[in-house]
Amino acid sequence: MTELSKTGAAMGEPTSSPSNAPDAFLAVRDLKVHFPTDDGLVKSVDGLSFEVEKGKTLCIVGESGSGKSVTSLAIMGLHRLGARGKNVQMSGEIWLDGQELVSADPDEVRRLRGREMAMIFQDPLSAMHPYYTVGNQIVEAYRVHHDVNKKTARKRAVEMLDRVGIPEPDKRVDNYPHEFSGGMRQRAMIAMALVNNPELLIADEPTTALDVTVQAQILDLIRDLQKEFGSAVILITHDLGVVAEIADDVLVMYGGRCVERGTVDDVFERPQHPYTWGLLGSMPRIDRETSERLIPVKGQPPSLINVPSGCAFHPRCPYADLPKGDVTRTVRPELQPVGSGHFSACHLSPEDRTRIWTEEIAPKL
Amino acid sequence: MSETNKTEAVKVGAAAASDEREVLLRVEGLQKHFPIRKGVLQRQVGAVKAVDGIDFEVRKGETLGVVGESGCGKSTMGRVITRLQDPTGGTIHFEGKDITRLNTAGMRPLRRDIQMIFQDPYGSLNPRHTIGGIVSAPFRLQGVEPEGGVKKEVQRLLELVGLSPEHYNRYPHEFSGGQRQRIGIARALALKPKLVVADEPVSALDVSIQAQVVNLMDDLQQELGLTYVIIAHDLSVVRHVSDRIAVMYLGKIVELADRTSLYEAPMHPYTKALMSAVPVPDPKRRGAKSERILLRGDVPSPISPPSGCRFHTRCWKATEVCRTTEPPLAELRPGQRVACHHPENFEDQQPQDTVLLSVAKEAAELVPTEEAAEADGSEENPEASATDDKK
Numbered sequence: 001m002t003e004l005s006k007t008g009a010a011m012g013e014p015t016s017s018p019s020n021a022p023d024a025f026l027a028v029r030d031l032k033v034h035f036p037t038d039d040g041l042v043k044s045v046d047g048l049s050f051e052v053e054k055g056k057t058l059c060i061v062g063e064s065g066s067g068k069s070v071t072s073l074a075i076m077g078l079h080r081l082g083a084r085g086k087n088v089q090m091s092g093e094i095w096l097d098g099q100e101l102v103s104a105d106p107d108e109v110r111r112l113r114g115r116e117m118a119m120i121f122q123d124p125l126s127a128m129h130p131y132y133t134v135g136n137q138i139v140e141a142y143r144v145h146h147d148v149n150k151k152t153a154r155k156r157a158v159e160m161l162d163r164v165g166i167p168e169p170d171k172r173v174d175n176y177p178h179e180f181s182g183g184m185r186q187r188a189m190i191a192m193a194l195v196n197n198p199e200l201l202i203a204d205e206p207t208t209a210l211d212v213t214v215q216a217q218i219l220d221l222i223r224d225l226q227k228e229f230g231s232a233v234i235l236i237t238h239d240l241g242v243v244a245e246i247a248d249d250v251l252v253m254y255g256g257r258c259v260e261r262g263t264v265d266d267v268f269e270r271p272q273h274p275y276t277w278g279l280l281g282s283m284p285r286i287d288r289e290t291s292e293r294l295i296p297v298k299g300q301p302p303s304l305i306n307v308p309s310g311c312a313f314h315p316r317c318p319y320a321d322l323p324k325g326d327v328t329r330t331v332r333p334e335l336q337p338v339g340s341g342h343f344s345a346c347h348l349s350p351e352d353r354t355r356i357w358t359e360e361i362a363p364k365l
Numbered sequence: 366m367s368e369t370n371k372t373e374a375v376k377v378g379a380a381a382a383s384d385e386r387e388v389l390l391r392v393e394g395l396q397k398h399f400p401i402r403k404g405v406l407q408r409q410v411g412a413v414k415a416v417d418g419i420d421f422e423v424r425k426g427e428t429l430g431v432v433g434e435s436g437c438g439k440s441t442m443g444r445v446i447t448r449l450q451d452p453t454g455g456t457i458h459f460e461g462k463d464i465t466r467l468n469t470a471g472m473r474p475l476r477r478d479i480q481m482i483f484q485d486p487y488g489s490l491n492p493r494h495t496i497g498g499i500v501s502a503p504f505r506l507q508g509v510e511p512e513g514g515v516k517k518e519v520q521r522l523l524e525l526v527g528l529s530p531e532h533y534n535r536y537p538h539e540f541s542g543g544q545r546q547r548i549g550i551a552r553a554l555a556l557k558p559k560l561v562v563a564d565e566p567v568s569a570l571d572v573s574i575q576a577q578v579v580n581l582m583d584d585l586q587q588e589l590g591l592t593y594v595i596i597a598h599d600l601s602v603v604r605h606v607s608d609r610i611a612v613m614y615l616g617k618i619v620e621l622a623d624r625t626s627l628y629e630a631p632m633h634p635y636t637k638a639l640m641s642a643v644p645v646p647d648p649k650r651r652g653a654k655s656e657r658i659l660l661r662g663d664v665p666s667p668i669s670p671p672s673g674c675r676f677h678t679r680c681w682k683a684t685e686v687c688r689t690t691e692p693p694l695a696e697l698r699p700g701q702r703v704a705c706h707h708p709e710n711f712e713d714q715q716p717q718d719t720v721l722l723s724v725a726k727e728a729a730e731l732v733p734t735e736e737a738a739e740a741d742g743s744e745e746n747p748e749a750s751a752t753d754d755k756k
Contacts, residue, residue, distance in 0.1 A: 063571040063572070063573060063574075064542075064571055167662075181663040182435075182663075183663055184663070211434040211435055211598060211664075212434075212598070212600065212639060212642040212643050212644075213434060213638060213639060213642045213659075213660045214434075214663065215642065215644070216641075216642035216644075216657075216659055216660075217659060217660075217661075219644070220659060238571060238572060239572075239644065240572070240646040241601075241643065241644030241645055241646045242644050243646070244644060244645060244646045244647055244648045244650070244651065245644040245645075245651060247648075264648045265648055265649075268646065268647065268648050268649075269648075269649075278573055279572055279573065280646070281576070282572045282573045282575065282576035283572055283576070283601065283646055284576075284579070284599075284601040284602050284604065284605035284606075285601060285605075285645075285646065286600055286601040286604055286628070286640065286643045286645060287645045287647065287650065293580055293583065294576035294579055294580055294605070295576070296573055296574070296575075296576030296577040296580060297573035297576075298577075300541050300543065300544070300574075301541075301571065301573075
């Protein structure tokens with residue numbers, strides 16, 4: 001890892017970064033987030049780059065421990081808060097609308113957080129404060145960034161609750177989080193996140209804790225709101241069904257790195273990485289009659305302390321022996337373009353990949 | 366496993382109810398109400414009707430899937446049929462024997478035959494016991510001395526579920542979620558049970574690991590001739606593992622059918638809505654979905670469930686009769702039992718009753734295509750109906 005790691009405690013000056021601001025609305029470049037622990041350095045995110053444009057939805061998929069959530073917290077600047085901040089090493093660049101965030105002053109990031117970028121968490125019950133009414137929490141989020149009186153802010157809160165489909169918002173605004181059902185809580189959290197019209201919305205497993213019927217409601221809501229506000233959305237999930245429903249672009253993470261990135265069609269129609277094949281093969285499908293067995297990925301997800309050498313996926317990859325020599329075990333594959341806007345980090349030759357996908361994997365799905 | 370059962374179910378047709386396969390478990394009118402007590406005297410003021418009169422049977426060697434939203438009573442049902450909780454009404458027959466009112470001592474010999482796999486692989490293993498201790502517990506409790514000794518048998522079981530026999534002396538925290546779930550499975554299989562009730566066995570696991578465990582359970586069923594009741598909320602998983610599927614809503618079974626009929630021609634509107642809500646991992650289907658039903662609101666409270674058909678507050682086909690009369694779970698098609706007055710894919714049971722309830726018009730949103738969703742993007746709130754109507 002590079003040694004320009006900054007700890008949260010040592011605040012960098014507003015950026016004088018050598019690279020110029022990118023065109024994309026959000027651009028993440030070579031992001032690394034490492035946590036020193038007694039057992040060793042946990043490389044949760046280890047060199048991740050991607051871009052999201054306004055009005056587009058990027059889905060980040062991967063198993064638990066692949067670094068999805070850490071990435072989102074890093075963009076929000078939440079790793080650098082409080083005691084936790086002393087214990088994280090971050091490097092790389094995060095450009096939001098022309099402003100670099102990794103080296104930015106935490107106060108500056110705080111001004112952006114909530115206003116320019118907002119986040120929805122998986123478990124709305126623990127993400128909301130149980131002692132304050134839902135309305136109070138939305139009002140607070142609004143007044144932090146807007147110089148308005150309580151009455152105006154409250155009106156805004158009711159308006160937002162109404163917008164996300166909470167019935168009788170003028171009464172519900174005075175309820176406590178525990179008085180809401182799971183789906184309504186998630187709606188309220190979306191209302192809270194969107195109260196300042198952020199241009200970037202990060203949703204970390206927003207529907208994992210919900211029933212399918214409610215999940216469908218929430219996904220529809222996120223989609224509608226995105227159309228209305230034109231914001232960029234990053235949605236983190238492990239459910240490829242959700243990805244297929246909502247994503248424009250997909251980023252597949254494994255062991256803290258991106259193994260495949262492309263449009264939703266690229267990733268589902270012509271995936272170019274054995275791990276993506278594994279994910280697709282592991283999923284039981286509701287839309288097809290399959291009496292065949294699922295094709296699981298063998299083995300366990302890697303430890304982020306001792307990430308396997310070479311390609312991190314090689315111990316679980318059924319094709320690791322195909323490339324000549326022991327390149328899969330010694331050389332870490334870089335993301336290579338495999339199509340327009342489609343990237344994959346794999347040592348397999350393009351011919352092999354196409355052959356394996358079309359002949360071996362696709363027919364079994 | 367499933368291929369043969371499926372064709373059989375279709376072929377047997379009319380005789381499906383009296384399938385030649387022996388009935389292992391028969392449940393009739395099962396109820397589980399949890400009392401709500403209030404005040405100094407702890408007087409009962411109401412009850413959570415978690416399971417409120419369900420009938421089904423499980424045949425030897427089959428897998429019965431149970432699906433439903435959270436709070437529909439599916440987990441309670443699993444705990445009651447394994448007698449981890451006592452039913453408040455109805456009967457449970459296991460191999461023809463009434464086990465509804467058996468006391469602890471009476472149940473003990475049966476515990477060998479009925480085992481359970483739990484959802485949370487973290488909470489269901491005692492962190493202070495070794496894997497050997499956990500998996501050998503059933504032998505100790507039942508006083509069974511397997512051939513070749515307990516340790517050897519435990520190691521054989523560990524191998525059976527894909528773990529290494531060397532794991533015998535390790536502790537649960539040394540294992541990942543998927544491996545822990547395997548340990549739970551090994552423990553459940555130790556005494557060669559006849560019936561295994563699995564409550565959300567894979568929902569806490571990552572997709573790739575989930576597939577490993579699903580395949581493992583599949584293999585074990587074939588190898589050991591197990592009968593499963595699998596409770597899950599994931600309809601794709603349930604479709605993959607089950608021969609027959611029961612759909613529960615607010616403590617009732619609303620539809621019970623073999624897998625093919627249920628997924629290809631669901632009759633209960635709730636089943637239909639539930640299935641149309643499952644995201645399909647195929648981006649091409651995004652716009653092509655012919656009809657998508659978006660239920661509004663949440664499941665009503667099981668403390669005071671709606672009158673008549675419990676789904677009428679969220680159903681887009683609800684009429685007056687649905688509000689007043691509870692539909693019986695009737696076998697409309699061979700092997701497909703449905704509790705609905707106005708089923709889908711079948712002739713109307715109450716054709717004279719055509720006036721829709723006012724809530725029905727707002728109950729669900731039928732989204733024909735993407736474009737339509739776009740068009741009515743702004744009307745989102747008439748959800749009040751679903752939650753507040755019952756009062």
